Amino acid sequence: MAFIDEILQEPAYGWKNAEGKLVTPSIKQLYSEAFSRINIFKDKRNWISLISWVMAVCMLPFVFVFLFHYFSFWLLGAAVLYSMVIMSTHGTIWFHRYCTHKAFTFSHPVWRFITQNLVLRTFPEEMYVVSHHVHHVKVEEPGDPYNAHAGIMYCMLSDVNHHSISKNLSEENYKKATHFLSHSGVKINSYKQYQKWGSIASPLYTIGLWLLNWSFWYGAFYLMGGHGLACALFGGALFWFVLVRAFNYTGHGNGQAKHQDGIDFDRSNLSVNQTRPGYFSGEWHNNHHLYPGSARAGFLPYQIDLAWNYIYLLHKVGAVSSYRDSKPLFLKNQLAKYQAAQAALKAEEELEVVVSK
Structure with a gap:
C-alpha cells in the first residue's frame, strides 16, 4: 500500500466499497464515528481528535457572556471582521501556504512563532497539514478526507473523522509523516512517543501553547476594549472554527462541476474561485489547486490576496527570506x-x- 494511502486513520465505514467507489456514510454513521474518535476513555490516542472540539466548547461561554452582557452592534461587527477576515487570512497564511505547502520561508524562528500565534488557536497544525496533503493527492477520490461528493456533513465532521494519522504506522512511515511538520516549529513526538499518544505533535506542547495563546490574546483584547471586546472576538473565533469546515464542500462546488470560463482554469478537480473566500482571505481555491506551492493565489487583476500581502510585506522587512510566486x-x-x-x-x-x- 502506498504511503499516502495509509497515513490517515481510516474511518469505520471505510473510504471505498468493494467496487472501489466512494463510501457515502449516513449522518448517523458520521456522528457515530465522530464520538468514537474523540473518546479518550476508549483510547487515549484519541486526544488529538478531541482537542479542537474541546477548544470549541471552551469558546462557548465567551459567546454567551458577549450576547447576554456586552452585546452591541459595534462589538458584533468586530467579531465578524475578526472571524471572516483576520482569522480566515491567518488560516491561509499559516496552515495552508506555510505549514502545508512550504510556499515561503521565515528568516528567523521568531517570525514563524509570531505568525503562528497572530490569532487565537482553534486546532493543532497536525490536524490540518497531514490531511491536506492527502487531499491534494487524492482530490475527490476515495480517501480524500473532505471529499465534496460525500456531502457537506462529510466535510464538516472531517476534522475528527478523517484527519488523524493512522495509529499503526511503521517507524519508517512515521518518520515520513513527521516531515510534513518538521519546518513548522511544532514539537514532534519520537516514534516511541507516537506509539503511546498516536500523534505527531506532543500533547504537552499542543496544550501548553493553546493555554499561553489564549491567555495572551484575552489579555490583549481586554486592554484594547475590555471584557466585551475579548468575549466578542473569542466568539468570532468560534464562528470561524465552524465556518471553515464548510469551505471544503463549497470550495469544491458542493460536489458539482461549477467552473466558470475565464475564472476557473484548473478543470482536473471541482475547486472553484469564490469571491468571498478570495477577497476575505486570499483563498482563490481553483488557482491554489493549479499552483499549490505558490505564496500568492490571486492571479487575475481583481483577485485581491490579503494572505499574499502579509507574506510580501514580511519579505520586504526581512522576516520572510524566500517565497514562490x-x-x-x-x-x-x-x-x-x-x-x-x-x-x-x-x-x-x-x-x-x-x-x-
Whole structure:
C-alpha cells in the first residue's frame, strides 16, 4: 500500500466499497464515528481528535457572556471582521501556504512563532497539514478526507473523522509523516512517543501553547476594549472554527462541476474561485489547486490576496527570506492561452458573419 494511502486513520465505514467507489456514510454513521474518535476513555490516542472540539466548547461561554452582557452592534461587527477576515487570512497564511505547502520561508524562528500565534488557536497544525496533503493527492477520490461528493456533513465532521494519522504506522512511515511538520516549529513526538499518544505533535506542547495563546490574546483584547471586546472576538473565533469546515464542500462546488470560463482554469478537480473566500482571505481555491506551492493565489487583476500581502510585506522587512510566486506561470501558461483561444474564436465568428453577408 502506498504511503499516502495509509497515513490517515481510516474511518469505520471505510473510504471505498468493494467496487472501489466512494463510501457515502449516513449522518448517523458520521456522528457515530465522530464520538468514537474523540473518546479518550476508549483510547487515549484519541486526544488529538478531541482537542479542537474541546477548544470549541471552551469558546462557548465567551459567546454567551458577549450576547447576554456586552452585546452591541459595534462589538458584533468586530467579531465578524475578526472571524471572516483576520482569522480566515491567518488560516491561509499559516496552515495552508506555510505549514502545508512550504510556499515561503521565515528568516528567523521568531517570525514563524509570531505568525503562528497572530490569532487565537482553534486546532493543532497536525490536524490540518497531514490531511491536506492527502487531499491534494487524492482530490475527490476515495480517501480524500473532505471529499465534496460525500456531502457537506462529510466535510464538516472531517476534522475528527478523517484527519488523524493512522495509529499503526511503521517507524519508517512515521518518520515520513513527521516531515510534513518538521519546518513548522511544532514539537514532534519520537516514534516511541507516537506509539503511546498516536500523534505527531506532543500533547504537552499542543496544550501548553493553546493555554499561553489564549491567555495572551484575552489579555490583549481586554486592554484594547475590555471584557466585551475579548468575549466578542473569542466568539468570532468560534464562528470561524465552524465556518471553515464548510469551505471544503463549497470550495469544491458542493460536489458539482461549477467552473466558470475565464475564472476557473484548473478543470482536473471541482475547486472553484469564490469571491468571498478570495477577497476575505486570499483563498482563490481553483488557482491554489493549479499552483499549490505558490505564496500568492490571486492571479487575475481583481483577485485581491490579503494572505499574499502579509507574506510580501514580511519579505520586504526581512522576516520572510524566500517565497514562490506562480503568477507569472499562470499568466503565461493559462491566461495567455485562454485569451488567444478567445481571440481566435471571436475572429472566426466575425469571419462567419462576413461570409454570410
